[in-house]
Amino acid sequence: MSAANIETVYEALALKLDTIPTKQHPLYLAKLALLLAHEIDDAPKVITQLNAAAQNLST
Amino acid sequence: MRPAGRAETESLYFSYPHFDAPQDRASLPVSAPVAIVGAGPIGMTAALGLAREGIRSVVFDTKATFNDGSRAICIARQSFHILNQIGAIAPFMEKALGWTTGRSFYRGRQILEFHMPDSPAEKFRPMYNLQQQYIEQFLWQAVQNEPLIDLRWQSTITDVADVGNGVTLTVTDPSGSYPFTADWVLAADGARSPLRKIRGLRLKGENYEGRYVIADVQMPHDYPTIRRALFDPDCRRGGTILIHKQPENIWRIDYQLRDDEDETEALREETVRASVAAVLAEIGYDGPWDLEWWSVYSANTLALDDYRDGRIFFIGDSAHIVPIFGVRGLNNGLADAHNIAWKLGWVLRGDAPVTLLDSYSPERRGATLDVFANASKSARFMTPPTAGWQLMRDAALNLALDHPFAGQLANPRQMTPYTYADSPLVTNDEGSWSKTAPLPGAALPDAILETGHLSDHLGQGFTLLTFDPELAKSVGHLPIGTLTLPADSPAAQVLGATARSAFLIRPDSHIAARWSQATPSQIEAAFTKSIGGPRP
Numbered sequence: 108m109s110a111a112n113i114e115t116v117y118e119a120l121a122l123k124l125d126t127i128p129t130k131q132h133p134l135y136l137a138k139l140a141l142l143l144a145h146e147i148d149d150a151p152k153v154i155t156q157l158n159a160a161a162q163n164l165s166t
Numbered sequence: 167m168r169p170a171g172r173a174e175t176e177s178l179y180f181s182y183p184h185f186d187a188p189q190d191r192a193s194l195p196v197s198a199p200v201a202i203v204g205a206g207p208i209g210m211t212a213a214l215g216l217a218r219e220g221i222r223s224v225v226f227d228t229k230a231t232f233n234d235g236s237r238a239i240c241i242a243r244q245s246f247h248i249l250n251q252i253g254a255i256a257p258f259m260e261k262a263l264g265w266t267t268g269r270s271f272y273r274g275r276q277i278l279e280f281h282m283p284d285s286p287a288e289k290f291r292p293m294y295n296l297q298q299q300y301i302e303q304f305l306w307q308a309v310q311n312e313p314l315i316d317l318r319w320q321s322t323i324t325d326v327a328d329v330g331n332g333v334t335l336t337v338t339d340p341s342g343s344y345p346f347t348a349d350w351v352l353a354a355d356g357a358r359s360p361l362r363k364i365r366g367l368r369l370k371g372e373n374y375e376g377r378y379v380i381a382d383v384q385m386p387h388d389y390p391t392i393r394r395a396l397f398d399p400d401c402r403r404g405g406t407i408l409i410h411k412q413p414e415n416i417w418r419i420d421y422q423l424r425d426d427e428d429e430t431e432a433l434r435e436e437t438v439r440a441s442v443a444a445v446l447a448e449i450g451y452d453g454p455w456d457l458e459w460w461s462v463y464s465a466n467t468l469a470l471d472d473y474r475d476g477r478i479f480f481i482g483d484s485a486h487i488v489p490i491f492g493v494r495g496l497n498n499g500l501a502d503a504h505n506i507a508w509k510l511g512w513v514l515r516g517d518a519p520v521t522l523l524d525s526y527s528p529e530r531r532g533a534t535l536d537v538f539a540n541a542s543k544s545a546r547f548m549t550p551p552t553a554g555w556q557l558m559r560d561a562a563l564n565l566a567l568d569h570p571f572a573g574q575l576a577n578p579r580q581m582t583p584y585t586y587a588d589s590p591l592v593t594n595d596e597g598s599w600s601k602t603a604p605l606p607g608a609a610l611p612d613a614i615l616e617t618g619h620l621s622d623h624l625g626q627g628f629t630l631l632t633f634d635p636e637l638a639k640s641v642g643h644l645p646i647g648t649l650t651l652p653a654d655s656p657a658a659q660v661l662g663a664t665a666r667s668a669f670l671i672r673p674d675s676h677i678a679a680r681w682s683q684a685t686p687s688q689i690e691a692a693f694t695k696s697i698g699g700p701r702p
Contacts, residue, residue: 137561145571 169435169457175234178384178458179414180299182231185319187339195316198224199514201335201348203323203361206233207298207496208482209354210305210317212503214252217314218626219511219673224346225309226321226337232306234459237298238496239412244583244609245500246290247621247675252504254308261300261413264291268393270576274400274448277566278573287660288612289619295391295412297382298496326351326364326478333477350510351478354503359484365475369487371538374465376549377423378490379432381442382416385455394449395548395576397563401444406548409449416458419445420490422549423462433462465489465545467538473527479506486534491544491578494537501584501674502530508673512697517645522698525591533584544578583609586676593670593692597682603662610675613657620657623649624671628678628696630689631669633658640686644693646670672696 108116127135144153168176175182188194200216202209205227213223241249241262249255270278282292309315324343325336335346353361362369389411396407405422412418419442423432431437438460446455469486473479482499506526512518550556559575566573586592586607594606604611610631613620625647632638633655638648651657653665661669668684669677670692679692694700 133557134561134564137557138565141558141561141565141572142569145569 167433167435167460175231177299178456179416180297182234182299185230187230187320187341188318191341191344194318195224196344197332197347198222198316199349200224200352200510201226201333201346201350202352202354203335204354204356204482204484205229205302205306205317205319206354206356206482207238207301207305208499208503209352210302210309211248211252211254211500212352212354212481212507213315213317214254214305214308214312215248215504215507216511217312218252219508219515220314221511221514222314223316224348225315225317226323226335226346227317227319228322230320232299232302234299237461238301239295239297239410239418240496241294241296241301242497242583243288243290243292245497246294247609248500248504250289250621251675252308254305257304257307258294258296258301261304262294262296263391263411263413264294265391265393265411266292267390268395268578270395270397270573271399272397272563272566275567277397277563278570278576280577287614287619287656289621290612295410297412297414297416300413301496323355323361323364326361328476349477349514352503352506353478353480353484354482354499355484357483357487359480361478362470362480362484365478367470367475367480369468369470371466371468371487374467374489374545374549374551376545376551377427377429377462377464378420379423379438379441379460380418380420380463380490381438381460382412382418382458383442383446383455384415384458385417385446385451386415386453387411387417387451387455389449393578395578396445396448397576398560399445399448401448402441407445407448409445420463421445429462433460463490465491465541465549467542469531469534469538473502473531474523479523479526481506481530485530486537488534488537489541489545491541491548494541498533498537501533504674505530509698512673516702518697519699519702522591525589525698529586529589529591532586532588536584547576547578585609591672591678591696591698592676593679593695595680595682597680599680599682600662603680604677606677606680608677610669610671610677611660613655613660615651615655615657620660621675624675625649627673628693629671631661631671632684633663633665633667637666637668637684637686641689644690646693670696 200223202225205225213225216223266282266284268280284292321337321339323335324338327334332347332349333351337346355361391411394409408420410418466487473485481502488494509522513520546555550559562572562575592607628646630646630648632650633653635650638650666683668681670679672678678696
């Protein structure tokens, strides 16, 4: 995905999150993760990405 | 528990019999090849299985009647095959409600409808609902007709001692105590097994957090026999409810308690009535109803490390306790009883070496661990144990409202028979097979034959299933029956078989070995392995 396209997604997600009550963010993001995983249709690839996303969370 | 004013066994629809303790004590036999402790469904099934093998048994039970309340209600297809084999099936066919379909709802909207595999090739439906007291009554009727079984009520085992080649039980009944000696003992005395305690054995495993109230309600509710699961319903936000239909207009309602709900309060009759009324409102039922019985339940996965202790075998809940989700408690126990019965029969008749019995614990404990894995998945969905499981469960349910793929995560993975792949009795093959062919150790699938089903044509002992009459003739010197079918029959297709294929089927209908090109010497070797070693 090009830098421009990832920026489009980044902005759309930020805007969408701001239309959803903060307390429902985890549920929304978990639904999104399942939807994207279903779309990608490659379990090992998704597992790699969900592990990657867990990096550096404690700052 | 029952409503105020009704005794423990005072049911709205079932008459509990009263059984006297044995009379005429002087003439009672004080020994038997097998003693069975516990006359619940598992103990009686074991006794009937042994009788089918020609083995006499004595069954002891502390109670003077059947178990109170309805308890287990779902009988899986494989268990119906067992009931058929032990000659007890007729009243079950008459009374039980067969079903194939389940529906799951999230906040009142249906998110999943699942259908368990079924077809005319199957003699029995995937699942049947029947209250446990009927299960016990129907088995008891079969026991009554079986001269090889002596069932003694009001008889408690108060001590156990190993003696030479047997076990001596101290039996205590209203007239006093007496010693009873058996070559082998089957402990079918339930989740709180007194025998297990006497032997100092402990169940090990995990307890899950979720608690459920299970209540039986009688009402003329017009809904087919379809299991309903309600997730996050209005009447019980954040909780889960299960609804099953049973005979006699009885409906089983299981509802999850919140973490902050006090158990004593939740089990008060008024509270149960209010909770049930809320569930009925949720499903749109506004007719009359009556409360029959209720209890509380929490999910556990607990098992003994070894299902055998010397000459005592633990069968059913005495050996393992599994979560209700997936209906594996009763069904797993019936398979235990069926497994040990044929093995004891073959050993006691002198047709197999005593080492055959060493396979009971690995086979049935393997089945339990498999149940744990599946039931734990179900339990985590029904009752998420941590924040992570909770969030993903909620996400799946929420997503399922518009995306059916997510609804599949709510599929309860109902009972399927276990494959004894790692059993010391099973011969692993190297031939080439289609992926759908049943594996060595699997329960033999059913199929339509010219007359009846494949399961109707199996012999009482081992059966060599072939598609080649010459091969069938070549094993005439072995104590096994043969069944030869056309190589173009539907059964051959189900089994992935060709003209040279063969299957060795055990007395419990599991596949001991399979060959794509069988030879008589291979069949003999597999038979020897499947009875635990060379014949005595």
